[in-house]
Structures are given as structure tokens and as C-alpha cells.
Amino acid sequence: MKKAGLPEDLHGVHIHFVGIKGTGMAALVEILHNRGAVITGSDVSERFYTDEILEKLGLKALPFSKDNISDSVQLVIYSSAYNAEKNPDLAEARKKGVPCLLYTEALGAYSERAYSAGICGVHGKTSTTGLAGTVLKELDLPCQVLAGSVINSFGNTCTYTSPGCANAEKHFFVAETCEYQKHFMSFCPKKIILTSVEPDHQDFYPTYKDIRDAFVEYILKLPQNGTLIYCADDKGAVETAKIAAEKRPDIQMIPYGENAYGDYKLTFGSVINEKNCFNISSLGDFTLSVPGRHEVRDAVAAVALAAELLRTAGKNPLDYVDNIRKGLSSFSGGKRRSEIIGRGKTKSGNSVIVIDDYGHHPTAVKTTLSGYRDFYSGRKIIVDFMSHTYSRTQALLDEFASSFIGADEIILHKIYSSARENAADFSINGHTLFEKTKEYFKNVHYFEEILDASDFVLELLDSTLDKTKYPDGYLFVTMGAGDNWKLGKKILEELEK
Helix, strand or coil, X not given: CXXXXXXXXXXXXXXXXXXXXXXXXXXXXXXXXXXCCEEEEECCCCCCCHHHHHHHCCCCCECCCHHHCCCCCCEEEECCCCCCCCCHHHHHHHHHCCCEEEHHHHHHHHHHCCEEEEEECCCCHHHHHHHHHHHHCCCCCCEEEEEEEEEXXXXXXXXXXXXXXXXXXXXXXXXXXXXXXXXXXXXXXXEEEECCCCCCCCCCCCCHHHHHHHHHHHHCCCCCCCXXXXXXXXXXXXXXXXXXXXXXXXXXXXXXXXXXXXXXXXXXXXXXXXXXXXXXCCXXXXXXXXXXXXXXHHHHHHHHHHHHHHHHCCCCHHHHHHHHHHHHHCXXXXXXXXXEEEEEECCCCCEEXXXXXXXXXXXXXXXXXXXXXXXXXXXXXXXXXCCECHHHHHHCHHHHHCCCCCCCEEEECCCECCCCCCHHHCCCCHHHHHHHHCCCCCCEEECCCHHHHHHHHHHXXXXXXXXXXXXXXXXXXXXXXXXXXXXXXXXXXXXXX
């Protein structure tokens, strides 16, 4: 397929998106639509939450077809899930000589024309990006922000664009950048946030060193005197930053967290009225209305980036403390990130909160459940977890099995596979994780199919609670990168009846 860059002036340029419903793709559609491009796109017929984003822009995904590549199409941007051998849109674009860009290449090309900051890490990318954008909304900086999920405070979209940004001579662009298959290497950052580094994506990074070195490679893309903002509380991030510093002493290294020195040292306070209270050494006291110490660390990272961008713009962060405080207090999470799906009551009167979370790595599971335990201390916690990919589950079996320490009841299912994998190549399945988890916890239950657990969950939620331990009721959490969120939806529907 013919390769090309992104046109400098996008007004009136007809761009066709193949796989337009992908989260990153829909977010890029928002960005380019905002810049005046004419957008069409194709995808499968199944409805996704990104359909709402597209509909707000007056767009509807077309079925895949060679007819989508009309003579007016000047550029095709496509998801890595599709290729010209199998996709009719891409095959036709190749036949007609229409330039094509992979999503990550298009994102990278866009990042070149702004003062860009990339947010990366095995955990916390989306929350940190959402937090950064929510803080930037309160500052007088021309900026655009692109997150990997819908962020409530962006107005239930994946992006935020500040007023007047389109007319600014130069603007800041903050984007979530993904380590999988080194996708972030297309991005052109001047500042980077690194939240965490540990083994993941074992199908592409077989060892910890492999994934760590990919992050080092990304950091080395920073220009002369570029900035790395890294988590001083994450062993992998600290090691990665140290290696990068040895290779590039010019890079400005800025740590954040409890173990940090300098401006962004974190001190945790109490949880008061379902709010995390904390202090940032150079800026003062703040609150955050989402659960978990990991979310507080993400908030400090977002504040550090906002403060450094203010400095880059010649402004003093101390003049904006109230604005930053307002931004953090208005953040309420995003789609599938500790998302409160709804509240209800059982027949016996038990109060129930249903939450859905994307946590799909043992560290994310453990820290998220720990956050719920602190935040919802008066509720009995039931977690329904669906492990994603055979390779990840097999490589981290023991870590997964021991990660549910914050839960009172644990429900497990079959493994949610990836199209990149063949289940027959692995010696484990969902039942393997169930048996291993029983070595650590006693209240573990297994249902191969997700919705088969619905009657059991409803019965559990309706059972008598020890009011001295759980005066507030139940918290039911669906967790993972699979489709077990459907169980949470089913439970709420039944409670509403």
C-alpha cells in the first residue's frame, strides 16, 4: 500500500477510517474532525460505546466494502486489526493507489506538528491521560488530549480540545501511547510520563528485559533536554529511567510518588467521605473522588505534567494551584476504569453498587481491589474476574491467583482469548486459574460461561450481611479486559425488577 504523511492542512481532506469503532481510532476521528477533515469510516455491525462518539459527529460506520473507497478519498487510516489481504476497503485503496497510514503512524504524524507529551506504562495510562486532560481543561493553555477510553469529564468522549486551540500557532498535544508491538515508537514526544514497567504482552515481549528495553527505546526518542516524568514508587519505572539516564544524560528526569525527591513528592492522607486526600510537596493539598492509591499516583503524574507544560509556556504553576485542585476534584474516571455502572437494592433490602473495571494484569487487579477496600470499607466486595489471553495467564498464573486479596468473594470464568492466540498451544484454561486461586483463598467460585453466574450472584447479594462488618451493603465488581461486564449489566437489570 502507498504510504504517506498526514496533510499539513486538513480542511476538506477526505479521510476514510478502516476499523473506525476502535477506541483509539474514534478518538483520532474526533481530533481530525476538529481540524476540518471530512471523515468516513467502516467497521463491523456490532454496536460499541464508540458508536455514540461517532454519532455526535454525525458519522455512522459503513460495512466493509470496496465501494467505500470513492474517488474523493484522499487518505486511508486503518487499525492494525485489518490488512489489505483480507479487508476490501484496504484492497481497493491499494488498487487505486490511495495513501494508507496505520493508526499509530497517523497519531505519530499528528504529534509531530504539536508540542507533544506521551503517557506510557504497563498500568495507569488511560487514567493518567484522563486526569491530565481534566486538569488541563482548567488551565489557559491551547491543548488537545487523546485518551484510550471515554473520559467522563471530557464530556463522555475520548478527547478534549481547549477553546481556541485550532487557531493557536502552536498547541500542546497529550496522548496515551501504547507499548504493545512498540506502537509508541511512531509518536514524537517532547515530554513522557512513565507510570510503570513490568512483564506483560508475553506474546510480543517474552521477558521483562524485552518490555523494559522497549520503554527505554521510547524514552530515547525524546529530543535534546526532553523531559521524563517517572513513578519513583514503581521498581520497573525507576530501573528504566536509570538506564535511559545513563544513555542520555541530557534528559531531564523528574520523579513523582512517595519515594520521589523534589517538586512532586507524594504524601497520602486519609479517605474521607469517599475522597482520597493527599499532598504534593510543591503545590499543597488535593482530593480525588476515585478509589485507590494507584489513582492518586496517577493524579500526581498528571499534575506534574500540567505544571511542567505551564513552565514550558512561561507560566508559574503556583499561580494555578486552585485550577489544578478544581480539575482533580472534577475527575470521575472513565469507561471501564472503576466505572460505577449503577446502584440497586435486593429483595431483602441490601444496598448494591455495581462497578466495572478494565484491570487485566495481576498488579492492576491487586491495587484496584485494595483501593476499593479502603474506599468502600463498609461494603462486602464480590469480584467477578475474567482473565484475558492464554499467554498472559500462563506466564503470570501464580501472580493472578494471589491478586484477589481485597475481595470477600471471587468468581472466575474461562479465559477470554485473543485472536492472536490458539488455545491448543497452551497447557492452561480458566479452570487452571480457579484451582490455583483456591490455594490462596477459600471463597472462590467457577462458572465457565459468564451469565451462568447470574443466579448465584443475585442469591449472594440477597444474603444476610454482618452489619457490624458491612453496614453499607455490597460492592459487585466485574474486572478484566473480556466481556464479563455483561454480567454486571444483567445483575443491575435483575435488581431493577
